[in-house]
Amino acid sequence: MVEQLSGHDRWLSLSEAAEQLSIHPTTLRRWADNGDIPVMLTPGGHRRFAASDVTHFASERRRLRQASDVEQIWAERAVIQTRREMVVHQDDPWLSGFDREARARSRLMGQQLIGLMLQYLSAEDDGQSILQEARKIGRQYGRNALEAGMSLTESVQVSIFFRDALVESALQLPENVRIRPETNLRLLRRINTLLNSVHLAIAEVYDAPHPA
Numbered sequence: 001m002v003e004q005l006s007g008h009d010r011w012l013s014l015s016e017a018a019e020q021l022s023i024h025p026t027t028l029r030r031w032a033d034n035g036d037i038p039v040m041l042t043p044g045g046h047r048r049f050a051a052s053d054v055t056h057f058a059s060e061r062r063r064l065r066q067a068s069d070v071e072q073i074w075a076e077r078a079v080i081q082t083r084r085e086m087v088v089h090q091d092d093p094w095l096s097g098f099d100r101e102a103r104a105r106s107r108l109m110g111q112q113l114i115g116l117m118l119q120y121l122s123a124e125d126d127g128q129s130i131l132q133e134a135r136k137i138g139r140q141y142g143r144n145a146l147e148a149g150m151s152l153t154e155s156v157q158v159s160i161f162f163r164d165a166l167v168e169s170a171l172q173l174p175e176n177v178r179i180r181p182e183t184n185l186r187l188l189r190r191i192n193t194l195l196n197s198v199h200l201a202i203a204e205v206y207d208a209p210h211p212a
Contacts, residue, residue, distance in 0.1 A: 010051045011040070017049040021058055036124070070173065070183060071121045075114055078169040082110065085165050105144050109137050110162065113198065117166070121190050131197045138201025145202070152206045159202060163195045 018025040032039035032047055037057045040048045113134065120130045145155040170187050 011048040012051055012054060014047045014049070017054045020054050071118060071187065074121075074170055074173055074187065075118050077172070078166045079114060081169045082162065082165040085161065106141065106158075109141055109144070113137050113162075117191065117194055120194050121187060127190075131194060134194050134197045135201040138198035139205050141198070142202040142205025146205065152203065155202055155206070156199070159195075159199055163191075163199075166191050166195070 012020065014025050014028060018028040021028065028037070028049075029047065031037050032049070038050065038053045040050070042048060116130055116134050116137070120127045120134075123130060141159070142155065145158070150158075167188065170184065170191060173184060173187075
């Protein structure tokens with residue numbers, strides 16, 4: 001049933017609004033309950049959505065999907081940038097300290113971290129579960145570095161090297177891709193938030209007591 005609102009707007013039922021957004025009604029119910037989209041409750045407890053709010057919400061979802069495309073482009077360029085920088089710095093003490101096996105493990109962790117970063121950048125919530133996974137990778141890297149006999153300073157140098165490559169790739173995006181300033185700002189903030197979790201996890205490994 002569609003009820004009339006003042007002006008040219010109208011109310012949509014839960015199923016009608018979900019159909020317009022091409023999502024399951026359960027998903028829309030959760031978003032409404034979380035306050036992600038405006039909703040009105042009838043005296044009988046039924047959810048009603050203003051058609052204009054649904055249209056605006058759909059537009060924002062399309063914009064976010066476009067942002068996801070930007071994030072994918074960033075990830076591809078970040079990987080390329082990291083590989084290039086590793087070739088340049090391969091003989092630096094803080095990088096050459098890894099043997100072949102340790103480098104293979106670090107490379108795998110880097111790939112996992114990029115995957116987590118993409119999930120975190122597209123997450124609609126605060127992404128705490130993703131940050132927890134990032135901290136696990138940070139601890140794995142810290143143990144890997146300890147086993148390689150690297151000092152905390154050297155470990156931080158490697159993690160800063162990785163951060164610089166990711167941030168530099170994000171900073172260069174506006175020069176090559178149509179991207180809104182607020183989208184790029186969010187990208188940079190989320191990159192920093194996730195990498196901060198990784199850096200702190202590495203430090204925790206070094207701070208923890210170790211067998212003599």
